[in-house]
Amino acid sequence: MDVLFFKVALAAYLMTTLGYVVSLLVKRVAAAKASTWLFFFAFIIHAGYFGARCIQTKQSPVLGMHDALSFLAWIIAGIYLAFQLKTRTRILGAFVSPVVSLLMIVASVGLGAQVSIPATVQGHLVPFHVAMSVAGEALFVLASCAGAMYLIQDGLIKRKKGRSFIMLLPSLGDLDKINRICLLWGFPLLTAGILVGSIWARTVWGSHWQWDPKQTWTLMVWICYALLLHQRLAIGWAGHKAAILSVAVFIIFLVSFIVTNRLFTTLHSFI
Amino acid sequence: MNLILIGMNHKTAPLEIREKLSLSCLNTVDPIAEMMNIPQVREAMYLSTCNRVEVLAHATEREGVLESLKGFIFFHGNLPPEELEKCLYVYFDDEAVRHLFRVASSLDSLVMGEPQILGQVKDAYYRSVEQKATGIILNKVLHHAFRVAKRVRTETAIAGNAVSVSYAAVKLAKKIFGDLRGKAVLLIGAGEMSELTARHLLNSGVSKIMIANRTHARALQLAEEFNGTALEFDHLGESLRSADIVISSTGAPGYIITREMVDAALHGRKKHTLFLIDIAVPRDVDPEVGDLDNVYLYNVDDLQEVVDENMKNRRQEAQKAVAIIDEEVEKHRVWKNSLAAVPTIVSLREKTEGIVKGELERCGPWLKTLGEKERNNVEILANAIVNKIIHDPIIGLKEESQDHGNTPYVAAFRRLFKLDDT
Numbered sequence: 001m002d003v004l005f006f007k008v009a010l011a012a013y014l015m016t017t018l019g020y021v022v023s024l025l026v027k028r029v030a031a032a033k034a035s036t037w038l039f040f041f042a043f044i045i046h047a048g049y050f051g052a053r054c055i056q057t058k059q060s061p062v063l064g065m066h067d068a069l070s071f072l073a074w075i076i077a078g079i080y081l082a083f084q085l086k087t088r089t090r091i092l093g094a095f096v097s098p099v100v101s102l103l104m105i106v107a108s109v110g111l112g113a114q115v116s117i118p119a120t121v122q123g124h125l126v127p128f129h130v131a132m133s134v135a136g137e138a139l140f141v142l143a144s145c146a147g148a149m150y151l152i153q154d155g156l157i158k159r160k161k162g163r164s165f166i167m168l169l170p171s172l173g174d175l176d177k178i179n180r181i182c183l184l185w186g187f188p189l190l191t192a193g194i195l196v197g198s199i200w201a202r203t204v205w206g207s208h209w210q211w212d213p214k215q216t217w218t219l220m221v222w223i224c225y226a227l228l229l230h231q232r233l234a235i236g237w238a239g240h241k242a243a244i245l246s247v248a249v250f251i252i253f254l255v256s257f258i259v260t261n262r263l264f265t266t267l268h269s270f271i
Numbered sequence: 272m273n274l275i276l277i278g279m280n281h282k283t284a285p286l287e288i289r290e291k292l293s294l295s296c297l298n299t300v301d302p303i304a305e306m307m308n309i310p311q312v313r314e315a316m317y318l319s320t321c322n323r324v325e326v327l328a329h330a331t332e333r334e335g336v337l338e339s340l341k342g343f344i345f346f347h348g349n350l351p352p353e354e355l356e357k358c359l360y361v362y363f364d365d366e367a368v369r370h371l372f373r374v375a376s377s378l379d380s381l382v383m384g385e386p387q388i389l390g391q392v393k394d395a396y397y398r399s400v401e402q403k404a405t406g407i408i409l410n411k412v413l414h415h416a417f418r419v420a421k422r423v424r425t426e427t428a429i430a431g432n433a434v435s436v437s438y439a440a441v442k443l444a445k446k447i448f449g450d451l452r453g454k455a456v457l458l459i460g461a462g463e464m465s466e467l468t469a470r471h472l473l474n475s476g477v478s479k480i481m482i483a484n485r486t487h488a489r490a491l492q493l494a495e496e497f498n499g500t501a502l503e504f505d506h507l508g509e510s511l512r513s514a515d516i517v518i519s520s521t522g523a524p525g526y527i528i529t530r531e532m533v534d535a536a537l538h539g540r541k542k543h544t545l546f547l548i549d550i551a552v553p554r555d556v557d558p559e560v561g562d563l564d565n566v567y568l569y570n571v572d573d574l575q576e577v578v579d580e581n582m583k584n585r586r587q588e589a590q591k592a593v594a595i596i597d598e599e600v601e602k603h604r605v606w607k608n609s610l611a612a613v614p615t616i617v618s619l620r621e622k623t624e625g626i627v628k629g630e631l632e633r634c635g636p637w638l639k640t641l642g643e644k645e646r647n648n649v650e651i652l653a654n655a656i657v658n659k660i661i662h663d664p665i666i667g668l669k670e671e672s673q674d675h676g677n678t679p680y681v682a683a684f685r686r687l688f689k690l691d692d693t
Contacts, residue, residue, distance in 0.1 A: 153446075157443075157446065157447065158561065158567065160569070160573050160577075163577060163580060163581075166446060167431075167432070167446075170449070171445060171446050171447060171448060171449035171450075172446070172447050172448070172449070172544070173447065173448045173449030173450065173544070174449040177449075236541065236543070238543040238544075238565070239543050239564065239565040240564045
């Protein structure tokens, strides 16, 4: 049952991506509108998947790589839909939905597999740690999506090119606002996630911080985001520079994620 | 049915002639009443805008009416018929419908895609309605035209992009800032185009306007006009600090806004984005300003390029609109053909037979309790009643259709029995 939910959600996300791409190619809003509704549908089904999984495993549905990736995808989709309600930034979906689809495809590798849950992650604090960290990361993903779109459009406007494409993008002002809001919300969430994790680490591993490769890289990413937020809030960076930095930090984040999972043996090996 | 459309537009007739015609019609007479006085004319409409004068009539015959309508135009045109004849275009039936659809969809306008024409066609139609000069044919054609115009607007991007320099600047400002509410405009120098741009910006929600002019009196005057504030021309650098959008159009020989000025202004403030529109020739703003972060500089040539490209897009979109219009003209033709008597009688019979069949089926359970013979009798009775009822209308319709002017009658008949789906 839960597997079916997952497959339907994945198919809907893929169709959404296709819809947005078509809308960009033919330069019509109607296709993007339909895609947004499909996106919403996929989001609901995906939520149903988590519900079903919760009932089945009788615990938090977010454990292990598969769940974490799909949860990340779900949170990103949810935040985007919330933005869509509040602002007229429909075409941001064209950047968000491929990311969501990709995460879901990667997540589908571990679909239906029985996760053996190590004793270290069986505790009431773990779901909070996972949910907050993943939500924080999801917001950073969106922040950098908005940043990337900002950079593309900024370049086009400055070089006075690609006007029919520009017409489809949200305005620079809106993109900058999205970038800022995502950072403002994402940073405290990630911080809280790390703190809760470190409290839990003390209960299972004896100390708050082990200087495990995973922890080190995460700390580095956290510092980068702290720096970005500082530049934005205290120095007053906005627009072009802030967009560049948020994209750059996101690349660091991705690299750290891949590097720590592939190259190092880590205590934090479940995700 | 004879639909006749005669007219002249900006392509076929010079302004002086159109002017004469429309003035004469408006001042001295009631054009609709005058057309309705032509005996064969059943319905009439008169459309006059700054780019066209057109009459549309539904008449019982073609040639004589055409001459009378032309006579009406020659009389008001106040020019020799030979000269006027050259300016006129004449369309009949389907072609008249097509032309009307094109006009309403703004394909025939001077600025293709401009939105006013639909309103003007609607006004012209309502004037005819008020004078009871419309009937079933014009009502149908005109309402169809309004629908077509709406379809063209929503399904093509014909009215999508700005086709004037000042409006293109506003669109660009929206692309950069998103919401223009709360933004401040600095107007340097004066001139028709810059004032027009400022006005467009104000209409789009810009809340504050500052004016700097070498002649301070002129600045004060503009400030009053725009409900803004006049600033000292010598303190431009300072004025830049509080502006989000700058429109410059002075007659200065060199650059009056330099990179250093803008750089300094940006550092001393919280807002980060600045959009400069340089309308002046020679240019007022050093092109290097555009290299600064979060600063966007467009000069008059850049904007003109935007406009040219949009114009090109509109022409491409017009192709799609033509396809839509072809499709709708065809739909209209189908409706018109349905107005002949025979298809109408056939569809009435089909409808009544359907009703009888449906009602008999509804009574199926009860009918089953009857014997074979009684059942047949009930069916015969039901059919007989229905046939008696529709007999006289059908005879009446056949008689009417001998007359040439039967179409309104058939159309009314179709509506009465609801034989058309729409």
